[in-house]
Amino acid sequence: MIDREKRRTEQFKRIAQEDKNTIEKLRRRLRQAELAAEQGGLALEQTFRELKLLQGGSGAHATITNATAITPRRIVQNRLAGEKPDSRREQRYFLDAKPAQPLTPLRGHWNMSRVSEFSKIVAVCFFGAEEVNLTEVILAIAVTHPSVRPIFFLQSENNQDFGTYGHTFEYLPAFYDPRNTKASARWRRYITEKYSYLLVKWGVEEIWHFGASDTPIFDL
């Protein structure tokens, strides 16, 4: 049994060491940008650019949207402006939802003791961001913004990292039918509304976008 315990401990040490190595690499690439990021605001965008978290994608970019300036409802209204619903029945999917209190995403394992119930809720979105290294983004946020409570939005089936690091995520597929990758107008309306509903559901205060799109809908 002692031997088993020892092996198990070694395995966990190895996992922890792998994380430490990743962070060390990030830190080396951070340099001055990390200091700027700790001051918050738009410096974060520069930080992630410095980190080169978005590699390869020609249209990939990181942006930050202050959700207090653009409310989730506004996002939907803007998105739906000029789009006529097919019928009265299709006018609304989520817009009349009246959530009493928002839900709270998990704190994450890395900064568990530093995240409180008053921590800022940030939506971290990966729309059209296939090439992002999720482990690096999760750890970079943990290192540079230890007190935020992120809720991740993704369109990928690759979600193991969120479980490993104890984070909550939502999944917003870009198209309804995996056999037909062209999103219909009805699906676009639906998923846009759902995105806005989920921002309200989690009480999101700020949105950080990684990837080629700032909405879950885009043409592949």
Add this chain to the structure above:
Amino acid sequence: MPKPVIGLIALHEFSLEDPGFQALEALLLAGAVTVRGLVLRRGNKSALREQPNMSLFEVDEISAERFLRPLDGLVVTDKTTLQATASAVLNAALRRKTPIIGRQAMADDPAALEMFVKSLPTGLGGDVPGPPGTVLFMTSNGTGLGHLTRQLAIGEAGERYHGICPVFITMSKAYGLVRARGWPCEYLVARPHSANSLEEWNTHLADELRGILRYHRPSTVVYDGNILPSGLFKLINQRHDVGLVWVRRGMWPAGAGLNIAKTQRYCDLLLEPSDLAEAADTGVTMQRRDEMPPPQRFEQVPPVTIIGPETMLDRREAREALGIDPDGQSILISLGQGSEHDLIQTIDVVSKSLDKFPEVKAYLGVPPTAAWSPNYWPNLTALEHFPLAQYFRAFDTVITAAGYNTMHELAAARVPGIYIPRDIAKGDRQEQRAAEFARLGFGRCVLMKDLGDISEAIGESLAAQSKAAPIPNGPSVGPAETGAARAARLIALVASKYATRQGAQ
């Protein structure tokens, strides 16, 4: 032929002497109808309770929509229309176009009720009467992939044999598996993945599901999970045009699920995939499964697995696909999901015990949502495939946890198992299932506390690999008669009824 389901409203003015009720009672006693009554006065309930084929609800325990949902017709026997509750039910019945026969018509012609009943279109029973439309297959998160795999099996069979359009809504992180098989799938955050109470989570679940129902417009929601979320059944309770089916396997531990009798009453159909270890099942589902108020019903189907014996690769094909020596011995360790700490420790012990069998080629099944890396065990070859059961026949023995799906897939493949029951699943008595499977001759059971002796069981299993007994519904069962296909047919019957109703609006 199915019996028509007739609604009866028995409020203050109701009398057992009423001619309309007496005509209905005659049909009831003749077994020609099933009656669903709504009563206000408790005295009425106790008087009516003596009738067979009759279920009764008090007005404060069911909404008007929910009361009306399974009805084929409504009988108004007395002056109930003057009361507010009855008016609400009648208005709802008129909105959903439920056929109604009134007191005057029955008074004018004693045979009117019988003719009315004969004229009613009934949806359940016999062949599926019409297209079942879109069905939402929803699952809880669960410890492993059991709920999702069963739903996939039923949904795919439903599409193939009964024209169901399946859409999956899951709380499992393995939604990618569903989309990889070509099905639409959405993800819901499970309660343990938020820092909120069950009540708060259920409120949001209802909001989110409302939007999902509006988009997909399903005729029926099929839920597979141990606890039917109140956010789901309260939402469906308000809808007369959407059916609710609960797929619920047995083997619950003592003390679990004390409220299921209450929640199952919200379902049109309670489906139980049978368990070969049923003889050892003393849980609450065994005691409560027959307590469904007619016409709502309980049905048991054969074991539901995503892959049947007829579609599994045979030993030669499977070994060829995996590159295993056709004459050598091989073992698969497939312990599924669960607590990472326990799992890593268990794999560690099993892996080390295999050192005593250097001639055996060992594989490690890696679940699609595993949070651990197979690289920690260099002596094991990682096998990532869904469903893994397709390759079971390549192995001489499979070492597995005692979850429902893997156990029944193994039995179908006739490959001996070594079962390591885990106590991680609060809603599953794995220890009893493993012991019963061992008693039936499908394999061996090794408890966690005896894990140090597993090499003994491995040696015995490898030596006696050919003695595994066939499962009762064996390979002679055609694909359309599997547990999944039979479950799909029952669901299609419910869905068809609601799809017809939606079409009429």
